[in-house]
Amino acid sequence: MASDFGTTMRGVAEKIAHYVDGAATLTVETRFVEVGLDKGAKFEDAKPAARTEIKLDGDNSSVLPMMKNESGALEVDATVYELHMKNVQAAIDYRAKMVGQLLSALQSLRG
Amino acid sequence: MSVSVSLQYIDPGAETTGELYGLWQTQPGDIAGIGKDALSFDAGLPVRPDMPLGGVWRVDAAVSEAVEAQMAGQAQRLVNAGRSLDEAVLGEAQAATLASAAKAGSTVEVQRDQGLLTAFLEQAGRQVQYYAWVETTDRGIMLARSTVNWFGHLDTIWREDALAPQRALHQRSLELALATRLTTVKTALTVVKWVGLVARIATLSGPAALVVLPGLVWGAVNDVIYPILRSDLFQRS
Numbered sequence: 001m002a003s004d005f006g007t008t009m010r011g012v013a014e015k016i017a018h019y020v021d022g023a024a025t026l027t028v029e030t031r032f033v034e035v036g037l038d039k040g041a042k043f044e045d046a047k048p049a050a051r052t053e054i055k056l057d058g059d060n061s062s063v064l065p066m067m068k069n070e071s072g073a074l075e076v077d078a079t080v081y082e083l084h085m086k087n088v089q090a091a092i093d094y095r096a097k098m099v100g101q102l103l104s105a106l107q108s109l110r111g
Numbered sequence: 112m113s114v115s116v117s118l119q120y121i122d123p124g125a126e127t128t129g130e131l132y133g134l135w136q137t138q139p140g141d142i143a144g145i146g147k148d149a150l151s152f153d154a155g156l157p158v159r160p161d162m163p164l165g166g167v168w169r170v171d172a173a174v175s176e177a178v179e180a181q182m183a184g185q186a187q188r189l190v191n192a193g194r195s196l197d198e199a200v201l202g203e204a205q206a207a208t209l210a211s212a213a214k215a216g217s218t219v220e221v222q223r224d225q226g227l228l229t230a231f232l233e234q235a236g237r238q239v240q241y242y243a244w245v246e247t248t249d250r251g252i253m254l255a256r257s258t259v260n261w262f263g264h265l266d267t268i269w270r271e272d273a274l275a276p277q278r279a280l281h282q283r284s285l286e287l288a289l290a291t292r293l294t295t296v297k298t299a300l301t302v303v304k305w306v307g308l309v310a311r312i313a314t315l316s317g318p319a320a321l322v323v324l325p326g327l328v329w330g331a332v333n334d335v336i337y338p339i340l341r342s343d344l345f346q347r348s
Contacts, residue, residue, distance in 0.1 A: 008321060009307050019239070019261070029266040043256065046268040086282055087257075087265055094289045095263035098296065105300040109307060 013109040016102050023099060026054045028091045030084040049077075050084035054092065114177045118287070121167040124237050125230075132192075132294065132340050134185060134287075140167065165241030165260075168288035171248045174276045182283040189290040192336040193297045199335045201305050203312070209331065210313030213324040225326035228302065235299040238292050245288045247281040255281040259289070261296075294336075301332050 031046035054060040064081060066074040120135040129137045172178045217225070239261040247254045254277045257267040267285075269278070305328045310320040 009303075012303055023262045026262065027264050027266075031266070031268045032271045033268055034271045043268055083269070083278060087267055087285070090282070090285060090289065091259075091263040091265045094259075094293070097293050098261065098263070101293070101297055101300060105304060108304050 009109055013106055016106045016109070020099060020102050020106070023095065024056050026091055026095055028052045028054075028084070028088045030080065030087060049080050052084070052088050054088075114175065114181055115172065116178055116181060117169075117171040119167075119169040119171075120291075121169060122234060122237070123164050123166060124233060132189065132291065133337075134189075134340070135168070135291065165238055165243035168243060168245045168284065168291070169248070170246070170280070170284040170287070171251065172280060174249050174274075174280050176276075179276075179279055179283050182280075182287055186283070186287045186290040188340060189287075189294045192339045193294050195335050195339055196297055196301050196332070199301075201308055201331075205331065206309045206312045209309050209324065209327050210315055212327050213309070213313075213315060213319045216319075217323050217326075220330075221323060221326045223326075224330050225322070228325055228329040231295075231329075232299055232302075235295045238295055243288065243292070245281075245285050247277075247284040249277055249280065254278075257281070257285050259285075261292070298332060298336065302328050305332065 028051070029048065030050045031048050033043065033046045050062065050064050052060065052062040064084070065077045067077055069075050118135045120131055120137045121140040122137050123140040125137055125139045127139065131137050170182075212221075242258045242260050242264075245257040245259065247256075253270060254273050255267055255269045257265060259265045265285075267281075269281075273281075302325060306320070306325050309315065309324060309328065315324060
């Protein structure tokens with residue numbers, strides 16, 4: 001029966017390892033819905049505003065909306081940028097804590 | 112000052128209403144299809160066609176600085192509870208007591224804890240396996256919905272005309288929902304770690320290790336976090 005318990009613990013460790021392996025790329029997307037239109041506002045009609053991809057190896061890329069200012073130069077929409085980057089930071093912090101927890105558990109289960 | 116915030120966790124797998132960490136009111140969702148109180152940005156539109164298996168974290172409040180401060184405090188309390196679990200050391204004496212109780216077999220209290228632990232682990236599994244939705248409403252008016260998986264993939268749809276304080280409220284909703292999910296995972300992993308530790312120390316195996324001990328450890332883990340979650344500073348209005 002002792003091996004049953006060991007098998008259970010190994011199974012838990014394998015599941016955790018599988019989750020950590022699958023956590024290679026993080027994507028954060030921000031979209032908007034216009035309200036008050038005749039047709040009504042639906043989640044499916046949300047318009048993309050910004051998108052960021054972050055890989056575990058540190059590579060990351062963002063697509064951000066640009067607007068022409070009075071002189072005709074392109075600049076980032078500050079409100080959308082701030083809103084999106086807050087979510088990016090929240091997602092990064094959350095991922096770090098979640099992966100940290102899983103790795104800590106994995107270490108103790110294998111130890 | 113006490114302010115009014117409604118925190119609901121609609122769990123497709125739950126069978127009864129309840130609460131989570133003394134913070135969220137939990138209620139069953141309709142796993143087969145449409146949520147019971149599905150929301151839309153516009154009243155009168157068809158409700159959403161699906162119900163996420165990872166559940167819906169729904170926050171409704173009258174936007175104010177006091178509400179935002181209260182939610183920030185609640186998220187911090189969850190962080191503190193998680194930190195206490197990190198710092199908690201299962202001493203030899205406590206491990207010996209748990210092992211001895213496990214060898215003695217199940218009692219009514221242990222069976223109750225086993226049932227609670229099973230339900231908790233099933234809920235934790237749903238939270239980890241599936242995308243969850245985080246929805247924020249300002250006195251019933253939909254402000255934003257985020258979908259987020261266990262790893263942090265995050266997709267947020269905002270009401271275009273949401274004001275800065277309303278946007279801040281949804282950020283707090285997201286923070287609180289994610290802090291809750293982290294606490295759930297940490298609690299579940301701590302139970303697994305402690306069960307393994309006690310079983311190793313006491314060379315337990317079979318039903319004593321796999322059936323009785325987890326219920327006992329579940330009680331011990333809750334003894335670490337609930338005094339923090341239920342302190343005077345952690346009041347849900």
